[in-house]
Amino acid sequence: MQKEIPLTAVSSEKAVDPSNDKEFELYESKFKALADKKRLQIMNILTQKGSMCVCDLAPMMNMTQSKLSYHLKILWDANILTKETRGTWSYYDINTEEINHLLSHELCCIFKPSCC
Template sequence: MTIDATFLVSYEAKFKALADQKRLLIINELCQYEEVCVCDLVEKMDIPQSKLSYHLKILLDAGFILKETRGTWSYYRLNEGEINKVLSLELCCMFTKPSSTTNAQTKC
């Protein structure tokens, strides 16, 4: 299987977005609730709003979270489809050696 360079660049950005403790904590926080106002995230994360915005932008650009603006506040929620895509068996199978028989453990 040949891997497209655009595909690799896309996944590189996604994995870079996940390679930060603060961003993983943000994702964990968003897993707890359907959506969270940025004002509440600032309190829960105990980091300045400017740093939180920086991390949220990276997660947003990677497609892991979704943003909805209502008035002056922004509300964030997890994009479960994108998270599941990165953690999918399909992605794991891309990096396994092809074999003549299907591996029962990986289902590839």
């Protein structure tokens, strides 16, 4: 039974192509952002209602401000949401371009404005 050994010690035949490594890391982070029911609900609301500030989204999500900001940051960091600050308000919205790049047309219908 083989133990894990450093990539450098593995023949080039056997090793996973390291050129894709950064790409996989990128998609890992994006799918991690999508891998949460609450965050999918946030996306769905923004898809239907459009740009929204935290204080309006919080009661719709039935979430405390702190928790909601935590989840919004994860989606924003993954470039799945855009954010626009006006005064003391932060308006978040779906980043349609990113969604289109990631998800199938079918899923776009759930998470992308004016798709279907």
